[in-house]
Every structure is written in structure tokens, then in C-alpha cells.
Amino acid sequence: MYVLCSNITIGGKRFAGVHEVKIKRSIHLIGATASVKVPVTAVLRQEGAPPAYVETAQAIKVGDPVDIRLGYDGQYKTEFRGYVKQLNLQTPLEIICEDEFYTTRRRNVTLQGKTTLAAVLKACGLTVGYATTLTLGAFPVDNKPAAWVLGKLQTEYGLAIWFDLEGRVYACEPYKVIGETVKYRLRYNVVKDDDLKYQRAEDVKLKIKAICIYKDGAKVEATIGPKDGTEKKLYFYDVADQNELAALAAAELKRYSYDGYSGKITTFLQPYAAPCMVAEIEDEVYHQRDGRYYIESVETTYGTNGARRTMEIGIKILSLIHISE
DSSP, X not given: OOOEEEEEEETTEXXXXXXXXXXXXXXXXXSOEEEXXXXXXXXXXXXXXXXXEEEHHHHOOTTOXXXXXXXXXXXXXXXXXXXXXXXXXXXXXXXXXXXXXXXXTTOEEEEOSEEEHHHHHHHTTOOEEEEOOOEEEEOOEEEEEHHHHXXXXXXXXXXEEEEOTTSOEEEESTTOSOOOEEEEETTTTEEEOTTEEEEOGGGOXXXXXXXXXXXXXXXXXXXXXXXXXXXXXXXXXXXXXXXXXXXXXXXXXXXXXXXXXXXXXXXXXXXXXXXXXXXXXXXXXXXXXXXXXXXXXXXXXXXXXXXXXXXXXXXXXXXXXXXXX
């Protein structure tokens, strides 16, 4: 029998029970978030001291470190690490948390001249897990928060930027970093697949707008696909010319136009899954629909009503080239 368990530490204090936990992680959001709902009066445990009943809001403060571990039968998996961002004084008390992105709001950066993506991230005081090779042209920053710098990199260069559980930052093209594979069988270890849709390549109406950014800041664009198609912007760096850019756009259009699934699936807490991992989906009724898909985002919930994990899948993965984290 699987019995849910949690080990949640906030500001060095361990909570014996919680009403609800909700964690959101995505390659499209710079900061992962967690919401923890606890009783207004809670049992707090600290090493070397007996359990004590305290008013929770008085025992926690903004900026406190947060560690959330969830699992079954005393076997835990780390789901979130970060800091308390906000306290919502309601019943139950809601503790809003943010991962390492929280720290980037509290230090400013000044940059000037030609630089590289990795150098910018390090100037922001961050430990780099992976950064795509990218030389930036003029990228002036005048005493702005590091969070602002990350947002500017995301919007101007089309980068996916996120933090892992160790607080390392990743900045690269979407789907560049590929993690381990997790296996799912529909109607077996998948609780809900109502939001999972099967598409055929010929039914996908997509228009790719490819944008190339050169080291001097110049931009070249190429568009391919039906005029009435849904536009998707993709960014490239230092391609040879517009012909090569058009060829890259055509290849991406083919990659996004596939026979396979799109949407979301909901599972139990096990098996573990996180953004960047690959969901290998098997359908025993329609084996022709089996395939591997990139996990873009994961929402994990835990509480008195049980625990669930909802994954949003992205493109179909035809070959796996892992970039170590």
C-alpha cells in the first residue's frame, strides 16, 4: 500500500502536516513557484527541540529558505527548493515561494560593450548549468535587477530560461536540454488523459517565423507555412544567410508538424517527472500512436485529497541527444 508522506522545511522549521502543496515548473517560466497551505497554528519540529505549537505566520518570514520533499512510504523526492516570497494571511495560511529566481530580484547588474550569454549570466551572480553559445552585440544594462536582465534575454533572444533544483540557471533554445525518460501507459499509470489530443501532420496549420540575430545586433527574418497558420517565432544565431535561415525554418516546421500527441496527462506522484524530461507514452489499444515527447511543464499537487502530477508535453522526440545537467 502506498502511503503519502511529506518533508517540508521552511526557515529551518519542519512542518508535521500541511493542507495543500502546489508546485509549478516550466521551461517557459524563468521562476518556478510553490504554494504551501498550512494551519494557522501548526506543529513545528526543529532538531534538538521538542515539537511545539506556534502561530505559523509568526514563525516564518519572507526570504526564508524552503525545501519541499514528497513521496510514498517514507521515500522522498525533492520537488522544490527556493525561498518564501509572500505570506497570504488567510485560513489556512498560504506561503508563496519562488525558486532561485527570487534572489535575482535583489541584486543589480551593470553591463556594457560586447559580451557573451554565459558572461552575462555570471555577471548576474548565477551558477550556470547550461548556456547556449551566443555572442551578444551591444547589451547595455544600467544598474538593473538581474531578474530584469533575464527577462530581457528571454524576450529579445527567444531563450528558454529556468533554474534547476540546485539553483543553477539554464539559458538556451527551447528543447535543447533533454533529460531522462519517464514511461507512461495510458489507462494504467495515467490517471487522466482527457486533455491529451492526437494530431496528424497534415492537420497542423502552423506558420514559422524564423528570426536570426547576428553578433552586431542585426536581424534577418524568414517565414514559411500557410498565411492563415498559427504563427510561432523561433530564434537562430549567426546563420550564414537568409537562404540558410529559410531552410532552418522549413526543418522546424516539419519538426512541429508531426503525427502524435499534444496536450496534458495527469498521473500519480510516481513516477517522478520534471520539465526537460522525455515522456514515453504507450497506448496498448493504438500502438501506432506510441511515441516520446518533450515535457515542457509540470504541476505537482499534494494534500489531503491525494497527490497528482500534470505534465504538458511539447514536440515529439525522434532521437535523443542528452545534455547533462
